Amino acid sequence: MKQDYLWGRWRPKWPLLFFVMMWGRVALAQDTTVSGKVTDETGAGMPGVNIVVKGTQNGTVTDATGAYILQAPADAVLVFSFIGYKTHEEPVSARSSITVSLTSDLVNLEEVVVTGYASERKQDIVSAVSTLSSANTVALPVPNVEQAIQGRVAGVQVTTSGQPGAPSQVRIRGFGSLGSNAPLYIVDGVPTYDVSNINPYDIESTTVLKDAGAASIYGARAAAGVVVYTTRHGKYDGTTRIDFDMSTGLNFPGKGVSLLNPQQQANKVYEALRNSGASTVGQPYGADINNPVVPDYINVGVQQSDGSWKPTGNIFAGDPLIGLARAHSNVSYDNGLPIVQTVMANKAGTDWYKEMTRVAPVNRFSLGMSGGGERAHYYANLGYYDQQGIALNQYLQRYNLRFNSEFKPFAKLRIGENLQLSYKKNPTIGDQQSENQLNAAYRMPTVIPVRDEAGNWAGTAAPGFNNPNNPVASLTRLNKDYNNQNSSNAFGNAYAELDLIKGLTLRSSFGGELYYTYALLYNPRTYENAENSSSNTLAEGYQYQTRWIWTNTARYQRDFGANSFTALAGYESIKDPSYSRSMTGFGLNPFSSDPNFITLTNTSSTGRQVNSGIPNQSRTLASVFGRVDYDFADKYYISVTVRRDASSAFGVDNRSGVFPAFSAGWRIKSENFMQAVTWIDDLKIRGGWGQMGNQNISPTNQYTLYGGGPNNGYDISGTNNSVTGGIIQTQVGNTLGKWEKNTTSNVGLDGTLFNGTMDIILEFWQKNTEGLLYAPNIPATAGVFTNNPVVNVASMVNKGIDIQVIERFKIGNVQVTADGNISPLKNQITELAPGISYFDAGTFRNLTFVRNAVGQPISSFFGYDMVGYFKDAADVAASPTQDGAAPGRFKFRDVNGDGVITPEDRVFMGSAVPKFTYGLNLNVKYKAFSLDMFFYGKYGNKIINFSKWYNNFYQSFSGAALSSNTLDSWSAEHSDDAKTPIMETASNFSTNTQANTWYMEPGSYLRMKNIQLNFQFPQNVLNTLHVKNLRAYVQAVNLFTITKYTGKDPEIASSVDTTLGVDVGNYPATRIWSLGLNIGF
């Protein structure tokens, strides 16, 4: 029976029997037998309710009908608890039958919230902390846990691209740093900056620590906020659960880009050429120089007098050249023959976005099991997530295995572990702000078909259509054999906890991560494009990394009468990464492209490159920290935190930093004079001040370094094919670098009103970052380094209000819960470096849109103020002198009134930082049905729709696709409301070379993120099926978006915070329809 002590016993099919057996064991404690039933507000039996005898660990769980039976002393108090319901205490009072009814409570004041190194009752918290229920964590069929925070936590901005597996940018309370503003994630006590491998179903609780009072216990790394996750565990209560969750759905790519059809395009090309006095001869649109005609063929290989073959356009049916080309059709480079294609015009027009996308499946499955006995409990879960992207051949497939367990060999000792293993395949397309395949959908002329007559790819090899690449071809080539991006990850910790004396618990935890990633990319040589690659290339790379953390804490809790103390002290050592190594290789032209053959070794020996490196320098951190929480009579609260961190990233003199925080709260409701105010159930005012640090700089910042490598070599011996090694100074050390300090103040109010039907959480906060670690540009005369030294110079201020209101009401049998939040934010850079007032970023195609400047929000858009189009020559003459001015071109505002448009006339046009973000969660419950609706929005931000640069001007890429906006291009007759300037060939200051307000659009939007209809199967069905719980649902994600933004999607992801909000090839958020099922045994 020893085994049983460790593992308990579980028989999912006969849970009742099991409970009875458990009861038999519990019965050793003599006493009376109590039985009864637990129901919800509607009177339905509630399965799975926890019942314990207060002050002991004796307890049980209700069965599928809500019934229970247990042994308890006649004078005991039973505690009934269930997530989402108010905990109910009921004295036994010598009764043998006790039936209770639980009332639902979304904000449970007794709810325990996991915070830094500890957990606290929600009502005792005096700092800025928000939690997310596990139901919300899995509400959307998305792979990443951090996406669940979007719109549900006031003060947090989350931006996610639609690319499967792409990590979101999570920004807690603005942008404190010019470097990374990614929050620190703590998963079961182990810190990480990447939570993309976590199975959302494994998450028990999510807590966002927003101010210093809550987060400064993580001192050094807390400046951008902390998100604390705990994963699911079993219980020492003899219960066993098996949960199976699945959803299956489809991703819809949505409407694409509105481009001119082939004939419209031909007309506009002629219009542009004529407007510029240029000849229309030579364009691929027939022989009539006045009336363009879409030809039958846009590319026919024609043999020249010198024997070579040349793609020739503008060919009409019946031309004998077509037959000749067909006879020589060839797209292979291997046979020594010329590339010869026959490509018909697609007169109906190709919808490139549609061709390169698909309706793609999204599936997720999770099978979890948990249980426990008196001496052990465990949780195990197997998860699978598969999202096929809307763009061809890219997807996320992830397998997760989690095993958490805890053992209690002695009453006062607990030993446990949390372990997650994951494996993921996630081939993706290019960077969001690059000219990736999605960007090509803006640029490919509709007249080009996807394939030529012979079924080979067609593209801009057809003359006259400029240089976009066929995105269907490039995505198709990136198939699973040729585009691998795999990673494996083991993450977790092991710990021991000892209750040494009463109230004192010692804990030691050792955790870490092993991470391995492999990538292979094989790119066959192209033939269909205007600019083709010149080789078949194979790139392979791998990276291996480990990191560890050792945390030791002592926690002491003691009440003296009405005085309650909690003290925590700890020390921690972190090495992140502990080991790090990468290898990459690149080779050309393997003999065969067979995926079973291609390896780097099998590539040509000429041009092969192999590199190994250390992608991440080790960084160590040694810390001590402490915290004292005191409260008097649940009325007055004081909390003091201090942490001292020493980091290897700084020189020996500035190595350590001390980060204090103070918070205080006054629970007014506990005062006697408030007892009469019955409409207030709870009211608490709280405030705090504290400091947090940031060390997100290169760990080598203090060192002056030199680097070698072939780039810094030189072919000094004139060999033509090798370099002699060279060395350059890559960085100058800044030994004086020290901690970036982030001072936050927070004043908050928590109220529960009107008999628990309304909750209000209101917080005013300010965050000042000083001595901000930043690498200012330095004049070239100081030397040019790979890494400019990071110095403590800049500063930034963020101010905001976090408002959350929860309202619950009933209309007949319909129960409604509305949970809304809104977060106004003001961000401003207050200092950069001495004498430096700005730095520019976000340059695309020679146009620079972003200026990060003192007095402005981060990532502000900077350029000329376009006031209209020049009407006519008289308007040009009457306006300030502007280079390239002509009718139909952009007219800029002469801001300084000097009569000439110069760079001094540029203005701050707007900012990518929203004035506020908001979310609304509506839950409507009627009998077995419930409807969830979740809205998310941003207001007041701007977007640079850079995609307009490519296809709203003929001259940007002459001959490439034109947007349907150009149907409303400027003309003398159609001037005032023109969408685009005059169609023409000139590219100058007044046309398409300057950043200006014409590119900028409002970025506000309101999106229905989720609508979900759930059906909870009734008890009698559950009984028949022998299951505890069964729920089915249908859901639609991103059903609609209300926005004035004309690009594909207003949610613009950016890899860095200093170039936010520029849309180049943004992967749109997609609509997903899915069906789901949860079964619990």
Add this chain to the structure above:
Amino acid sequence: MKKLSNIIKNNRQVAVAMVVLIAFACSDKFLEQPPKGSLSDSQVANAQGVEQVLIGAYSALRGSQRVPGSPGDWAQGFSNWVYGSVVGHESFKGSNSGDQSDINSLAAFTATATNSYLNSQWVSMYDGVGRANQVLKLLARVTDGSIADADVKRITAEARFLRGLYHFEAKIMWNMVPYVDETIDYSEKNYNLSNTEDIWPKILADFEYAYTNLPGTAPNIGRANKWAAGAMVGKTHLYMKNFAAALPVLTDVIQNGTNAGGVKYALSDNFRETFDAGNDNSSESVFAVQSSVNDGSGAAHANPDLVLNYPYLSSLPVNCCGFNQPSLDLANSYRTDALGLPLLDGTYNDAGKVLADEQWLTPTTPSSITPDAGNLDPRIDWTLGRTGVPFFDWGIYSGPPWVRQLSDGGPYMVKKYTFPKDQVGTYTDNSSWTAGYSAVNQYIIRFADVILMAAEAEVEAGSLTNALMYVNMIRARVSDPDTWVKISDDPTKNDWQAYADPTVASHNAGKYVIGLYPAFPNKDYARRAVHFERKLELAMEGHRFFDLVRWGETTTDNPNGNPVNLQAAINHNGVYVNLARGVTFQKGKNEYFPVPQNQIDLTQGSIKQNSSTGGGGN
């Protein structure tokens, strides 16, 4: 706390463990994480380190790639295809007008100080300066005598040569630029220099030091030697208009100079082969950017600044990206008279004399044209692609299909510094995004340049006879019919084979008529002849704009009265090509480029804008 101390007393093992852990957590050793994958200061301050840092200083000759916000490799380096050729209107930007549009305003003399190209080039050059100074700084720290005195001298001289060279490029771009020597260091915070001083004397001092101290033969062919330094001394004197001072040193280089391998300077026999990777570091190479391919650097040293400058037809071995198209004026300049002499009076742009290819640009573009049948200097067909002439072994150049947008770039394509198809993969690097990465060296100075500089100095301060001799040396080399472009008459051999093998029946691809000048009747004629010869011989090598500014031959009322000048070229180009239309060079304003606003701001104003440009209009 009493209890806690009891506990510790009673649990010695726990106490010991805690002490050990605390000690570990606070250990300084744990917090010292040595940098990995890099070298420290002390590891390079030795003989070997200094030599490698010197190589690093040479490495910047390709144009450093580490400029934030840079438009790309094509904005920086020594090829000067933008700043010398396009701005000098010997070529058009090419491609289509919106592509790399910052070049448009440079060529239209309307660029502002915020033009991204200018900052790229500035940073690239001062990166080179900084690397050269780094050599000197480290050298000073090696005091253990481990570097032989002769090597100290050589290394110093090479570093100073490079420092001079990078400054030289900055000087001719912006005129008033700061001079950075080895006393300037980031850690000294003394880098906010001013640009109020004319730095020619300092540049000259660097070159003169190198000229005095470098050996004639260097350990490696790619290094600067005495004679490369001498040529730069001469060139600097020319820019300073010290013709008398330039003459002896240029004469010394011509008479006694050898390349770094010890081979006496001489013109190559064959004009084309001067631009063939297989003929790098020939007797004609005075100083060149050493280019290499397939060297493990991912084409970093394979002329990354020139990769856009190839024809556009998709069936070609390189089909990107149609930039740097020779201008109409340049092509017409190759017209020769019955004696085979160029039309120094500028009439080559007149109706009846222009090349047949201009017909492509008439309002009713013909579907085909008859290749030009008039007299031409044979160098034209190694310099640019024109209709009816084989483009090496790439096929017969046929005008419009080879260019990206006729109305934006005209009908020609640069051929100098491109390569024949049969060199693909051997002298080219296919490991990057485009196929135009090549191994051919880029000349900073070649011997023909030295000869023409000497001719210039002779005209201004020496003898017209010598000048005549020098110019005719250049012309004589291209008078050999075996070196002209051929079209095969043998159906079994292609044109390229016909060129390579004189025994194959063939005819010339054009009507090549080239002759030597019989005499220079006067100084004015000689000056025009020498200037014109530079235009023809050094076309598309990035010299044109800087030569024109140096000579003052920018506007039609130029001091030399030369009808061949920048504005005249622009006027003709603008008849057909819209990017040149209406472009006016303003004397006193457009000679130099605006200093990048970014650098003015970063030095908190200690660097001033060129007063002449006022920050707007180069």
